[in-house]
Amino acid sequence: MKALILSGGHGTRLRPLTYSQQKQLIPVANKPVLFYAIEDVIEVGIREIGIIVGPNANMVREAVLREExxxxxxxxxxxxxxxxxxxxxxxxxxLGDEDFVMYLGDNILREGIVGHKEHFEKGNYDASILLQEVPNPSQFGVVELSEDGKTIKRLVEKPKNPPSNLALVGIYFFKPVIHEAVRHIKPSWRNELEITDAIQWLIDHGYRVGWTKVTGWWKDTGKPEDLLDANRLILDDIETDIRIHTNARIHGRVVIGEGSEIDESTVIKGPVVIGRNVRIRNSYIGPYTSIGDNVVIENTEIEDSIILQDSEIRNAGRIVESLIGRGVKIINGTSHPLGRKLVVGDNSRIIL
Incomplete structure (x- = not known):
């Protein structure tokens, strides 16, 4: 089996961050979202991976190839x-004529795909899709099951009147017959070749399409609030790993990378992940915060936020539920400390 991971697109829902970086490379718990997908397919024994790239192809290629x-x-x-x-x-x-899994690179699935792959292979299905119940099915591709719930009757892309609340997660297993299906479908009203139409073609032509339900959490990290939510969920599972000596007051589960300097007047309340070569002075780092490499934080309170590498935050009061891009500078002028919610693109400068 091979893997096809999608890491293209423009990421318009994550602008301004995605004006300067590919959305699948935005880190969650200090790891690019794309890397979670790569790890999942390697975990099931796949050793040939194709990554679909688009506007920021070189950026994706360089990030992936930096790792082993x-x-x-x-x-x-x-x-x-x-x-x-x-x-x-x-x-x-x-892909050739081999079975493959297609995995959208902006998805994070806590349980991985081991059990889902086994279901596809043991059932000898021509395709198998992952589903999860969602409160807002009109925003997803949705399936309608047979009365006994065992087979899929039809798939609908973002329906106004959803036939169920079972949404397609964005991970699919296929046999080579899918190549025939994608050649026979026509572009949708969005002028796109929809995977739901290709799977429906399989159903209509008598091929066996199975399904499995995701039992743990799943996040499609297409919007800032989704990234922050995924960050919370992943940080809930971390274990303490502090690789420096510090007299800071640390409570709960915290990860701190090598080369970081955190003074004794700082309080860190986990779960928190702090990267390498980070400098923190007289600050409070609250729960569900991820701080990338080479960040400087002084006289600031940060909670429930993602701070990307090479940023500098000084005298900024209290920052909550924020997504701060790479190389950002946030400096307080004369205002009193207030709670602030920010989504800031790379290399920005904010004077508060």
Missing amino acids: WDAEIEFIHQGEPRGLAHAILVARDF
């Missing part, structure tokens, strides 16, 4: 994104 992976990785340029089924067309040469 127990797999061969090939980058496949999609150009203008024209739907998930189009990605399969573009990757035809890489």
Whole structure:
């Protein structure tokens, strides 16, 4: 089995951050979202991975190749994104005639995909999809099951009147017959080749399409609030790993990277992840905060936030539920400390 991981698109819902970086490279708990997908497919024994890239192809390639992976990785340029089924067309040469899993690179799945792969293989399905119950099914691709709940009757992309609350998670297992399906479908009203239409083609032509339900949490990290939510969920599972000596007051589960300097007047209340070569002075770092490498924080309270690498935050009062890009400078002028919620793009400068 091979893997096809999608890391293209423009990430418009995450602007301004995605004006200068690929959305799948935004870190959650100090790890790019894309890396969670790569780890999941390697965990199930897949050793050939194709990554679909688009506007920021070089950025994705450089980030992935900086790490050592127990797999061969090939980058496949999609150009203008024209739907998930189009990605399969573009990757035809890489995929060959082997089974494969297609994994949207902005998804994070706590339980991984081991059990879902086993279901696909043991059931000898032509395709198998992951589903989860959601409160807002009209925002997703949705399935309608048979009366006994065993088989899929139809799939609908973002329906106004959803037939169920079972949404497609964004992870799919396919046999090579899917290549025939994607060649036969037409662009949707969005002018995209929809994967839901390709799977529906399989159903309509008598192929076996199975499904499994996600039992743990799943996050589609397409919006700032989704990234912050995923950050909370992942930080809930961390274990303490402090690689420096510090007299800071530390409570709860905290990870601190090598080379960081945190003074005795700082309080850290976990779960918190702090990267390497971070300097923190006279500050409070509250629960569910991730701080990237080479960040400077002074005289500031930060809680429930993601701070990307190389940023500088001084005398900024209290910052909550915020997503701060790379190389950002936030400096307080004369205002009194107030609670602030921010989504700040890379290399910005804010004087409060």
